Amino acid sequence: MNKTLLYGILIAGTIIAPFILPDYRTQLATMWLMIIVALTWDMTGGQMGYNSLGNIFFYGTGMYVAAVVGISLAYNVADYTNAAGGGIYKFTDGQYFGGIFLGSIAAGLFCAACAVIIGWITFGLRGPYFAIGTLGVAIAAGELVSNWDWVGGGQGIALPVYPGDFNIGKIFFYFLFAGLGCAVFIFVKWLYSTRFGAAMNAIRDDEEKAEAMGIHTLRYKLIAWAMAAFFVGIAGAISAFQLIHFEPLETAYQTINLGIFMVVCVLLGGKGTLWGPVIGAIMFHVFKEVTWNYLLGWQWVALGALIVVTVVYFQDGVMGWLMLKRPEWFGMKVEQKTASAEAVK
Amino acid sequence: MNKIIEVKDVSKSYGGVVANKDISIEVQEGGITGLIGPNGSGKTTLFNSIVGYHPIDGGSIKFQNQEISKLQVQDIARLGLLRTFQQTRIYGAMDCVQNMLISLPHRKMSLNDMFSRNTKADYEKADRLLEFVGLYEKRFLRSGSLSFGQQKLLEFAMALMNEPTVLLLDEPTAGINPTLINGLIDRLRRANTEFGITLFIIEHNMRVIMNMADKMYCLAHGELLAEGTPDEIQNDQRVIDAYLGAH
Amino acid sequence: MDQVLGNIDLLFQFPVVNVKILMDGLMIGALFAVAAYGLALVWGVMNVKNLAQGDFVIAGGYVSWWLAQKGLPPLLGVPIAFIVLWGVGWVLYKLVISRVIGRDLFTSLLATFGIAIMIAQILNLIFGSDTQSIKLPYDTLYFFDGFVDVPIAKLIGVIMAATLATGVVVFMKKSRMGQAIRATAQDPRAARVMGIDTEKVYAFTFSLNSAICGAAGAIIVMVWLIQPFYGITYSIRSFVIVTAAGLGNLPGVIAAGLGIGALEQYGAHIFGIGYQQAVAVLLLLLVLLVRLAQQRRNRQVLQ
Numbered sequence: 001m002n003k004t005l006l007y008g009i010l011i012a013g014t015i016i017a018p019f020i021l022p023d024y025r026t027q028l029a030t031m032w033l034m035i036i037v038a039l040t041w042d043m044t045g046g047q048m049g050y051n052s053l054g055n056i057f058f059y060g061t062g063m064y065v066a067a068v069v070g071i072s073l074a075y076n077v078a079d080y081t082n083a084a085g086g087g088i089y090k091f092t093d094g095q096y097f098g099g100i101f102l103g104s105i106a107a108g109l110f111c112a113a114c115a116v117i118i119g120w121i122t123f124g125l126r127g128p129y130f131a132i133g134t135l136g137v138a139i140a141a142g143e144l145v146s147n148w149d150w151v152g153g154g155q156g157i158a159l160p161v162y163p164g165d166f167n168i169g170k171i172f173f174y175f176l177f178a179g180l181g182c183a184v185f186i187f188v189k190w191l192y193s194t195r196f197g198a199a200m201n202a203i204r205d206d207e208e209k210a211e212a213m214g215i216h217t218l219r220y221k222l223i224a225w226a227m228a229a230f231f232v233g234i235a236g237a238i239s240a241f242q243l244i245h246f247e248p249l250e251t252a253y254q255t256i257n258l259g260i261f262m263v264v265c266v267l268l269g270g271k272g273t274l275w276g277p278v279i280g281a282i283m284f285h286v287f288k289e290v291t292w293n294y295l296l297g298w299q300w301v302a303l304g305a306l307i308v309v310t311v312v313y314f315q316d317g318v319m320g321w322l323m324l325k326r327p328e329w330f331g332m333k334v335e336q337k338t339a340s341a342e343a344v345k
Numbered sequence: 346m347n348k349i350i351e352v353k354d355v356s357k358s359y360g361g362v363v364a365n366k367d368i369s370i371e372v373q374e375g376g377i378t379g380l381i382g383p384n385g386s387g388k389t390t391l392f393n394s395i396v397g398y399h400p401i402d403g404g405s406i407k408f409q410n411q412e413i414s415k416l417q418v419q420d421i422a423r424l425g426l427l428r429t430f431q432q433t434r435i436y437g438a439m440d441c442v443q444n445m446l447i448s449l450p451h452r453k454m455s456l457n458d459m460f461s462r463n464t465k466a467d468y469e470k471a472d473r474l475l476e477f478v479g480l481y482e483k484r485f486l487r488s489g490s491l492s493f494g495q496q497k498l499l500e501f502a503m504a505l506m507n508e509p510t511v512l513l514l515d516e517p518t519a520g521i522n523p524t525l526i527n528g529l530i531d532r533l534r535r536a537n538t539e540f541g542i543t544l545f546i547i548e549h550n551m552r553v554i555m556n557m558a559d560k561m562y563c564l565a566h567g568e569l570l571a572e573g574t575p576d577e578i579q580n581d582q583r584v585i586d587a588y589l590g591a592h
Numbered sequence: 593m594d595q596v597l598g599n600i601d602l603l604f605q606f607p608v609v610n611v612k613i614l615m616d617g618l619m620i621g622a623l624f625a626v627a628a629y630g631l632a633l634v635w636g637v638m639n640v641k642n643l644a645q646g647d648f649v650i651a652g653g654y655v656s657w658w659l660a661q662k663g664l665p666p667l668l669g670v671p672i673a674f675i676v677l678w679g680v681g682w683v684l685y686k687l688v689i690s691r692v693i694g695r696d697l698f699t700s701l702l703a704t705f706g707i708a709i710m711i712a713q714i715l716n717l718i719f720g721s722d723t724q725s726i727k728l729p730y731d732t733l734y735f736f737d738g739f740v741d742v743p744i745a746k747l748i749g750v751i752m753a754a755t756l757a758t759g760v761v762v763f764m765k766k767s768r769m770g771q772a773i774r775a776t777a778q779d780p781r782a783a784r785v786m787g788i789d790t791e792k793v794y795a796f797t798f799s800l801n802s803a804i805c806g807a808a809g810a811i812i813v814m815v816w817l818i819q820p821f822y823g824i825t826y827s828i829r830s831f832v833i834v835t836a837a838g839l840g841n842l843p844g845v846i847a848a849g850l851g852i853g854a855l856e857q858y859g860a861h862i863f864g865i866g867y868q869q870a871v872a873v874l875l876l877l878l879v880l881l882v883r884l885a886q887q888r889r890n891r892q893v894l895q
Contacts, residue, residue: 051698053705121877124884128641128697132831136876139824143870194460195449202447205436212396212434213507214422214452255824256709263702300713307706311699312691400889417888 014182018174025170029242031285032177036235037258038265038277039184040228045263046272047192048224049204050123054134056259057141058229060252061114062107062236064145067157069106070099070241081152091160100176104237111233112226123221126207135255142253156247159240173242180238184231189274191227200224204272256300260307261288267310270319279318349374349511349543350395350426355404355414357387357394364390366567367404372511377537377544379558381551381578383588386564388547389431392513396428397421408511423452425510429517431547433496437489441480441499444488445471448503471506478502478532494521498529505536511543512536518550530556555579563587599862608739613857619746620816621853622753625846626808627826628833629757630801636839637777637797638693643704644684645805646826647711652677652806653813654715654820657724666726670752670810677806681799689798690791708823715820723817749815756807760800761842773797777840825869832876835883 018025037055044050071080074095091099122133146154162169191197199220202210211217236252246252253259261284269280292299310317316324350372357365364387372378382388394401397418406414413421436444446463475481478498483491488499497520504512517533518526530553536542548554554561555575563571563578565587571578578584603609631645655676656669664672684707692700728745735742764770776783776793784790812818832852837844852875859871 051701121881121884124888125880128701129835129880131698131701132641132643132828133877133880136828136873139828140870140873140877143867143873147864147866147870191460193462195446195451195454195463196459198443198447198463199451199459201439202436205438206434208418209430209434209436210447211417211419212422212428212430213448213503214419214425214427214450216423216451217419260705260709267702297717298713301710301717304706304708304710304713307709308688308703311703311706312688315695315699 011182014178018171022167025167025174027285027289029170029174029177031282032174032181033235033239033258034261034265034281034285035181035278036177036184037232037262038269038281039181039188040231041262042266042271042273042277043188043191043200043228044221044225046266046276047197047204048200048221049207050221050225051127051131051263052134052225053131053255053259053263054118054136054138055228055232055262056253056255056257057118057134057138058111058115058232059236059239059258060138060141060145060248060254062111062233063240063246063252064151064157065107065110065233066100066103066237066240067159067246068151069103070096070159071157073099073102078150081150081155081157089160091163093163096160096163100238100241103240104234107233107237108230109233111229111236115226115229116222119222119225120218123218123225138253138255138259142249142255145253146248154248156245156251157240158245161244162241173238176238176242177235180231180234185278187227187231192274196220196223201272260303264303264307264310266317267315268317270317270321270323271315273317273319276317276319283318347374348372349409350545351405351407351410352391352395353405353407355391355394355406356402357390357399358402363567365394365401368564368567368569369404370562370569370572372543372545373560374543375537375541376559377533377546377557379554379561379575380545380547380564381549381554381561381584382564382570386587387567388564389515390567391564392428392515392547395421396426396513425452425508426513427504427507427509427511428513429497429500429504429515431515431519433493433500435488435496435500435503437487439488440486441475441484441488441491442468442471444499444503445475445506448506450506450508453508474502474505475499477505477535479528494525497521501532505540505542508540509542511545514544514546514548516547516549518548518553526550526553529553533557595864596862603861606739609861611735612740613861614854615740615742617854617857618850619750619853620812620857621850622750622846623808623812623815623849624826624829624833624853625849626753626757627805628830628837628849629760629842629845630804630808631830632834632837632839632841632845633773633804634798634801635834637773638689638794639697640689640693640700640704640798641697641831642801643701643827644708644711644823645801645830646828647708647715647823648677648681648802648805649809649812649826650818650820650823651680651711651715652809653818654719654724654809655806656810657726657813657818658719660726666728666814667748667752669726669813670756670807673806673810674803677809678799678803680806681802682795684802685795685798690794693794708827712820712823719820721820723819724813725817726814728814743815746815749811752811753808756804757846760804769793769796825872828876829872832872832879835876836879 017028021028037059041052041055044052068077071077074091075089080089118137122130125133145151151157162172199210199215202215203217203220207217240246243251265280265284266277267280268283269278270276295302348371352368352370354367354369355365356367368391380388393399395406397413397416401414405412408424408426413424436447446467449467472481472484475484478501480495480498480502483495488496491499497517501517518529521529533544534557537544546554546558558575561573561575561578562569563584570587571581571584627645627649631642634640634642652673655673656666659669659672660666688703688707692703730744732741732743734740764773772788772793773796775788776790780790809818829852833845833848836848855875856868856871860868863871
């Protein structure tokens with residue numbers, strides 16, 4: 001009963017937030033983006049023990065796939081991205097919204113397929129090799145795309161602006177992100193309750209044992225990463241239309257930007273928990289928005305320091321800390337349960 | 346009875362050390378086969394070769410007439426050939442019931458089974474098997490906090506949960522309280538008769554293995570020294586020499 | 593595509609072009625090998641995968657560059673960068689690394705990634721994001737009718753790299769500290785029991801590593817370009833080399849370093865200079881794949 005109330009309040013808050021904080025609509029949308037990437041990062045990082053540093057690859061790829069699909073509904077992509085052409089390109093409402101819809105689906109599916117292919121290569125790698133291998137994939141993708149003229153090369157792609165009122169557009173994107181975020185949350189909540197979720201945890205705790213017990217570890221890892229990639233790809237697709245213009249290295253494959261933020265969010269909130277990534281993402285985003293402008297150019301140094309401090313001193317995050325202080329909140333009543341079991345006997 | 350595991354002329358050496366040399370053994374379906382030998386005679390190496398932890402230098406290993414010496418660990422496990430570890434391996438951060446539920450035979454699951462929650466029957470089965478090994482009272486404890494012997498029993502229960510065709514046990518009684526050993530022998534026998542699991546056991550405790558096995562092999566210095574029924578092995582002068590010589 | 597084919601064609605029509613590419617690649621590869629040796633050292637001794645490796649290199653380069661701007665002879669920058677980065681490494685060890693040793697590997701990886709971001713950003717704030725290099729006042733030697741040019745500065749760089757590497761290797765083999773480091777690498781607990789202060793060994797090893805990187809960076813700034821954000825590529829190159837060669841395999845590290853240098857130059861020649869970073873990263877993936885296939889044959893995984 002208590003839980004229903006909590007979820008009710010959260011949903012109500014989500015819906016009214018952009019209306020009571022009209023100046024912060026874009027920031028709120030970005031917060032949802034953080035929640036999405038943190039939750040999906042935790043699927044492999046926290047729950048399965050495979051710490052990817054390359055999930056940003058799916059974000060960038062989602063952006064490009066969505067942009068290409070969205071543009072090709074109306075125009076030839078090569079003409080469109082050729083800035084020297086100087087043509088004026090107009091999109092009808094149908095083309096615009098159709099582009100977002102089809103682009104998102106295409107981005108999700110394409111990224112899931114990429115995850116299977118890349119994962120098939122990199123999931124043979126354990127621990128640090130996996131992290132470095134995936135980081136390598138993300139960096140290489142950024143470099144290659146910025147040399148690829150068909151998608152605009154280093155200039156990136158400019159997409160049409162939201163047709164209609166500017167503020168309605170902000171609300172529109174807020175709800176796209178919020179909806180996707182809620183969907184991801186519900187999805188992972190369900191996923192972690194299934195046998196699949198248990199197998200993911202088994203892989204994290206002792207992969208060799210899981211293999212010896214006949215769990216098809218590679219298949220499980222691929223499915224899990226493909227699911228994460230699907231959602232990140234869609235998030236990238238929405239971002240592409242929200243940002244209007246994006247570049248390959250600074251925006252799409254932003255390895256040390258969003259790519260590392262998602263890891264920090266999860267670590268701050270608590271790895272391998274359901275709520276940890278959400279709490280961490282909100283904390284990190286608020287912290288970042290509040291302090292960023294006061295750090296006078298030193299914000300990136302502060303980010304590096306934050307990573308180091310979090311990793312070294314606060315690795316279990318908020319949820320881990322809470323579990324230590326208030327284990328009863330998490331149903332860890334080991335003593336009582338044993339006692340009652342013995343009493344029954 | 347037909348042979349379910351057939352090891353033929355298997356050799357394995359690490360660098361210059363020959364751990365196994367031209368070893369041929371057979372495990373009969375439905376039986377209990379024992380493998381003994383002094384320390385360092387290559388028993389665990391042979392186990393690891395069978396379940397796929399390292400490549401073998403020569404020879405062939407067949408499980409149900411299928412060559413498995415080139416397969417990976419998980420492929421072999423999915424055929425229903427399971428092993429327990431000498432140093433137990435359990436998921437220490439989870440409680441016993443979670444450990445059991447993860448050990449459900451994933452090889453038999455469809456996609457639909459995989460993405461559904463554990464059924465009531467699964468929980469009941471977990472409880473039943475935990476009771477079978479005598480860990481029912483401890484089932485909500487973090488498995489990492491159990492004693493070594495209890496962890497060993499848990500690992501055995503997890504293996505049973507997985508419904509294997511053949512179970513390879515690496516020293517099941519090592520580290521177990523001597524007063525519990527009789528109970529363990531009984532459970533191993535029942536696993537064999539009631540659950541129909543073929544057992545292949547490495548064991549140092551002669552009393553245990555002589556009591557259970559219907560066929561035994563003795564290794565020494567990486568070579569097969571003797572084979573036969575427990576009685577034959579017990580009276581084999583070479584086996585006695587090997588054990589005395591090793592001490 | 594046509595251009596790529598044309599570039600490949602060029603290699604066959606004018607074989608001397610190969611000589612030039614190989615010379616360039618081997619010279620720069622020698623410096624990669626030095627940085628990779630440092631990584632292998634830290635990796636092997638304290639099991640820390642240092643993602644800030646490349647940023648130490650770049651930091652060393654900036655130390656030397658800054659001194660050269662102040663009028664010091666550039667060659668003096670190498671020992672000074674060695675000493676300065678030794679200090680940096682020691683401080684970082686005491687503040688961060690000492691607390692991540694023995695924890696899970698992702699912790700050390702992420703902590704050093706944080707350090708990498710900090711170093712790169714600090715360099716960017718102090719020195720700006722332009723590429724920098726030091727021009728040495730030496731001639732260039734020409735071979736093959738001027739097709740192959742070898743600046744004497746680069747030769748000096750290679751010689752210094754070789755000297756540095758030899759010095760470190762001899763130190764590891766002969767000195768007491770070197771022996772203590774090798775003992776700790778094999779079994780830290782046994783080393784502690786035998787009275788080796790492993791904490792001191794770790795601090796020394798990490799400082800030595802960053803000092804080696806700093807010296808390598810000071811050489812690189814004389815023969816190539818540096819920029820605050822080039823660090824990550826050097827880190828990845830070091831990982832490629834160590835992964836390809838394996839730990840504790842000095843000839844392997846040298847061979848892999850030279851090989852990576854040459855392959856990168858070929859990649860840059862064939863695909864264009866814009867792909868140089870991408871080639872470095874793709875080499876990493878390639879090496880990982882090959883190692884993976886090897887391990888799979890051994891029924892093992894890469895850990």
